Amino acid sequence: MLSRHQIEIVQSTLPLLESAGTAITEHFYGRMFRENPELKDIFNLSHQHSGQQPVALFNAILAYARYLDNPAVLAQAIERIAHKHTGFQIRPEQYDIVGHHLLETIRELAPDAATPEVLDAWGQAYGQLAAIFIGREEEIYASAEQAAGGWRGKRRFRLVAKTAESELVTSFVWSPVDGGPVMDFKPGQYLSLSVSHPSLAHHEYRQYSLSDAPNGNTYRISVKRESGTPAGQISNYLHDHVDVGDELDLLPPAGDFFLDVDADTPVVLLSGGVGLTPLLSMLNQLSRSGHRAPVHYLHACENGRQHAFRDQVASLARDQEHIHSFVWYREPLAEDRIDQDYDATGLIDLAPLRDSILRDDTQFYFCGPLAFMRAVYRQLKDWDVDDARLHYELFGPHQTLTGE
Ligand SMILES: Cc1cc2nc3c(=O)[nH]c(=O)nc-3n(C[C@H](O)[C@H](O)[C@H](O)COP(=O)(O)OP(=O)(O)OC[C@H]3O[C@@H](n4cnc5c(N)ncnc54)[C@H](O)[C@@H]3O)c2cc1C
Ligand code: HEM
Structure with missing residues (x-):
């Protein structure tokens, strides 16, 4: 638990971090991928190129620091991020890696402000946030594992139907190779595909919303071919190289965007x-x-x-x-x-x-x-x-x- 004094120390550094803008997260990602290149198999590097992910992480950390004395304000964001993290199989020990690079980034970019007291307060604040995520992510992993037809981690699926729905969108229906049932999901939730292929520089995870109602046996996703420059890696791989009978690893359905209404709600x-x-x-x-x-x-x-x-x-x-x-x-x-x-x-x-x-x-x-x-x-x-x-x-x- 952070003391009042530590909260004040963390919050007093916010103007400095805000003025550094995204430079600080770009520095953070640069050093993290240099020292822990294995994480390139987890992050979607095209999001790094677009600058979206650095902004999301940076904003989340600043928002958390701003509300250290009232983290309940961030409950909705934490829920969304925790679900997203489970779609990348994020593990507790990886929080230590991220925490290490965050503190080193502060030390390297703001050497004058980064006194031992400041770094200690930031370390504790980060640890508190990491504990919230680790706890919630374990709950999501465990609930998928315990659900009827559910599982934890990767499960092998076979493509049983591939149907063009339009010029750009094709549906893929997946059935478990083990022949068992599949857990229900809430309409609106997504699946994560775990894809390794010689044509890809890194292992990739991608999320795809389930495009049909739950049926207990199969999952359908519908994927748009991303034909920008460079062409989208996984959408084109699915369209061009994955055919009925092919197998892939899927992570359980997740996501905090889902239909939640009663029968009389418009x-x-x-x-x-x-x-x-x-x-x-x-x-x-x-x-x-x-x-x-x-x-x-x-x-x-x-x-x-x-x-x-x-x-x-x-x-x-x-x-x-x-x-x-x-x-x-x-x-x-x-x-x-x-x-x-x-x-x-x-x-x-x-x-x-x-x-x-x-x-x-x-x-x-x-x-x-x-x-x-x-x-x-x-x-x-x-x-x-x-x-x-x-x-x-x-x-x-x-x-x-x-x-x-
Ligand atoms: C919750 C969720 C649900 C989703 N549901 C669906 C769904 O139902 N259907 C669907 O089709 N998609 C869905 N998506 C999007 C999907 O996950 C992928 O992001 C999408 O298919 C593109 O992946 P890709 O590997 O083909 O493209 P990527 O290789 O990830 O590239 C994405 C974009 O980045 C650009 N890019 C890549 N590298 C660079 C670079 N070096 N410089 C500049 N630009 C670059 C590419 O040109 C491309 O436009 C969903 C995403 C989320 C988060
Ligand atoms: C307290 C620490 C962390 C915070 C505040 C945080 C914050 C975020 C945020 C805000 C997002 C974007 C969520 C969204 O798009 O809805 C995100 C996504 C992600 N995070 Fe974290 N995260 C933390 C720890 C970690 C760790 C330890 C890892 C693994 C090493 C990790 C890996 C990822 C990945 C892979 C994504 C998806 C990236 C993408 O879409 O390209 N995060 N995180």
């Missing part, structure tokens, strides 16, 4: 592009679970060729009175204008739907590219929707939605 699901996967799992669950209140599924994508699961969603909306669908194509193709499988063009604009989707108790779940998420968040906040009714997932390191 639900609005909003997705942009491949962000539809967790929402589709929720929609399928809502269609099978006897949900009574209205469910609006609002989806935005480029055009008809990139519109995955179009027929499935359309048929749910046609067959079930409480399910409603609305689709935006940013730039419809000539063929789309003939079929008219969309409701509006351009970017997502909720204004015309306000009367049909907004109730005092509506819960909103959304997922998509950052610009989409920020646009949705802004529009819902303009309607004064309370943050407690907004639930979202980003397909990468967490970021705030309040920026432009």
Whole structure:
């Protein structure tokens, strides 16, 4: 337990650390990967290149230091990060490595401020945070292990179906090689793939949201081919090299973004592009679970060729009175204008739907590219929707939605 004095010492160094900005985490990652190169098999190095992960870690540490006397404020963030960590099989002893490089980074970048007293206070503060994570992560590992059909660590799965859902998105259905059942998950949660292949410089973990409701036997994920420069490693590997009959290691489902409503709660699901996967799992669950209140599924994508699961969603909306669908194509193709499988063009604009989707108790779940998420968040906040009714997932390191 930190003393009042130690808390004050840690907090007195915050302005200095804040002024160093991301330089401090870049230095931290640089020295950590140099001295502990085995961690390159855990971290997604493309997130290091994009700068997103350094910002996420830096913000988390500063936020924790700021709220040392009231860590309950950070409970939601800690829950999200702990789930994320389990998707990389983070182990207790790895916290010592991270802690060591954090303190060395402070010592190297702020030699004048890094007195033994300051380093000791930071060491204790870090140890306190690490203990919270280690404890929560063990609970998540243990609960997956104890669940019916559950497991701990890696389990071998075989691909039993591979189906193109659009020009860019392909679904992969996995069944355990041991022939046993699989644990249920909460719609919205994700799986982690553990991938080693001679074509990859490092072992890689990737998260993919489960795109169908739980069925006890198989898991379905739906993956967008990332064709940027350089091309996405794992999405292209899955699309080009993994076929029915091939095997891969999966970690148990996890994640703090999941459907949590009763049968009388109105639900609005909003997705942009491949962000539809967790929402589709929720929609399928809502269609099978006897949900009574209205469910609006609002989806935005480029055009008809990139519109995955179009027929499935359309048929749910046609067959079930409480399910409603609305689709935006940013730039419809000539063929789309003939079929008219969309409701509006351009970017997502909720204004015309306000009367049909907004109730005092509506819960909103959304997922998509950052610009989409920020646009949705802004529009819902303009309607004064309370943050407690907004639930979202980003397909990468967490970021705030309040920026432009
Ligand atoms: C909770 C969660 C759920 C997710 N669910 C899904 C899902 O359902 N479906 C789905 O398709 N995806 C999902 N994702 C995203 C998925 O995990 C991967 O991030 C995605 O497939 C890209 O991985 P990749 O290996 O193909 O690309 P990576 O190799 O990780 O590259 C990602 C991007 O970084 C760029 N990049 C790589 N190296 C560099 C460099 N040196 N310099 C500059 N840029 C670089 C690449 O061009 C690419 O655009 C989810 C992510 C999370 C966190
Ligand atoms: C108290 C210490 C730690 C803090 C505050 C912390 C914080 C974070 C944060 C904020 C994220 C981003 C979460 C998100 O996107 O939602 C993250 C992800 C991650 N963390 Fe930690 N972490 C800590 C310890 C560790 C340790 C010990 C390891 C293993 C060596 C580790 C490995 C990872 C990995 C692999 C990711 C995912 C990175 C990615 O998406 O590229 N973390 N962590």
